[in-house]
Amino acid sequence: MSILEKLLYPHDLETFFSRVWEQDHLHVRRADNPALQELLPTLVSVEDLDELLTVAYATGSHRSDALCLTRDGHVLAPGDYLRPGGGQPLVQIDVERVLTLYRHGASITLNRVHEALPAVGGLCDELSAFFGVRVHANAYLTPADAQGFPTHFDTHDVVLLQLAGAKNWRVQPPPVQLPTPAMHDGSAAPTGPVTEVLLRSGELLYIPRGFVHQGIATDAASVHLTLGITPYPWSWLLHRVLDELERTDADFRRSVAPRLGRAALDEDRLAGTLAMLAARLVDTERVRRALDHQVAAIDRPRGAPLRGLLTRLTHGEQVTLTTMVRTKRPDRVGMSRSGDRLLLSFGRTALALPAFTEAPLRILCGGAAVCAAQLPAGLDDDGKLVLIERLIREGLLEFADPLAPG
Incomplete structure (x- = not known):
């Protein structure tokens, strides 16, 4: 819950x-x-x-x-x-x-x-x-x-x-x-x-x-x-979309003049222009980018959770096969493949790791408390400990066992 x-x-x-x-x-x-x-x-x-x-x-x-x-x-x-x-x-x-x-x-x-x-x-x-x-x-x-x-x-x-x-x-x-x-x-x-x-x-x-x-x-x-x-109204979202359109689409930069000063505008031409511009405004991919920008702006100042990191850095070498760890915010971890590399992103940190670490990483980043001994095959015990210790140093993992270091 x-x-x-x-x-x-x-x-x-x-x-x-x-x-x-x-x-x-x-x-x-x-x-x-x-x-x-x-x-x-x-x-x-x-x-x-x-x-x-x-x-x-x-x-x-x-x-x-x-x-x-x-x-x-x-x-x-x-x-x-x-x-x-x-x-x-x-x-x-x-x-x-x-x-x-x-x-x-x-x-x-x-x-x-x-x-x-x-x-x-x-x-x-x-x-x-x-x-x-x-x-x-x-x-x-x-x-x-x-x-x-x-x-x-x-x-x-x-x-x-x-x-x-x-x-x-x-x-x-x-x-x-x-x-x-x-x-x-x-x-x-x-x-x-x-x-x-x-x-x-x-x-x-x-x-x-x-x-x-x-x-x-x-x-x-x-x-x-x-x-x-803090509110984030639709008007603010559309303002951001319009800002992008102004930069990338010349039709949004065209002047309304000389028709602006006329007493009677050509209603058909006006309606046609508005329909053309509105159709470009209703672009779900562009709106999604604007939404992603808003979410990223909220994530960026905090980055990885820092509280307790000094203690974890000090005691990182004490991690054993049974030391329970977890990621504090699994919802903020991104993972993607690029050739033989696995790209792991969280907060303001991005790591490139060998692709064969994907299976243990998905378990480590799932949010549940887990220890190295519970990770799947593919890495030997030393490799599992090296992976966990690095993720502790980078601030992604924290100790889940209150009796463990940190």
Whole structure:
């Protein structure tokens, strides 16, 4: 079961995407998904956020937007808790001042916690791989009976995971249907009925982009994690296709003039030109290339998973025939034949290996835990160990046995 299925259970993915996604909010209650209350602490805890704020942020310089404070729906002036340090846009965070403001009713937003907390980063990576878009995570700490941000809507879909306490949410239909970042207008008035949702610890709330929402903590402090799912609308995809056509097809570069300035265009000629251009636009192979480019852009910054690689490099020589290994992301491994060579690609790495390694490689890259002794014939024991050790060094394989090195 994927992480998304675990989060949304008992709602299956097909039902979610056909009836809920971009259409309505969804509240997953503890009674319906009791496993969620056990899953969330493994991703992030209040103690993790405490250490991030009071230890990591208490020393050195940080980005000025690493955190922000709000109170009663208003953003507090950064000068109230930040001071210059390290040059623009780096600052030093006055953590004692942050905590003082929190004690007096200010809410704390910790931005991009997926960059600092490995488990949250792994969650965002997995969701990003599924959706093919950027997924980020912010953490929100709100004192009892307090409101952080004002009533607003987002231009990305959000998944709220309640870690501690509870929050009362008011959700309304969108004043702007499926807005993109360029369409964010804070003055847009909400319309439609208000739905009240009490989000308790161990519960999830999905809110589509455009839906107006406001959250107020109950009589205890509230801590929740928000996952932001960046949209990739059809219009953006077609823009990329048109960019390629502009570069490669002269008909798309022809000027509409001199007919552009005439009061009456030749309707038949206009319709014929549009039909000709539209036919070239509807090219599934070209659209597929644009989609592949989007997915590659999401994969490229991360490359192979690096966390723990130093330990694996240090202990790689301890691999034995019974050492269990696995590839962390089998869905991101590409394999193709070229003559007597096998091309293996993952992240930003590409390897050319002998073709006779294909059978053991397909098992090693399948995602299941496996050891050298379980690999098929074709390589002797020494060859199997050499192959596994190289893939560990390259960052493709990791140790699956918790008692093994790393």
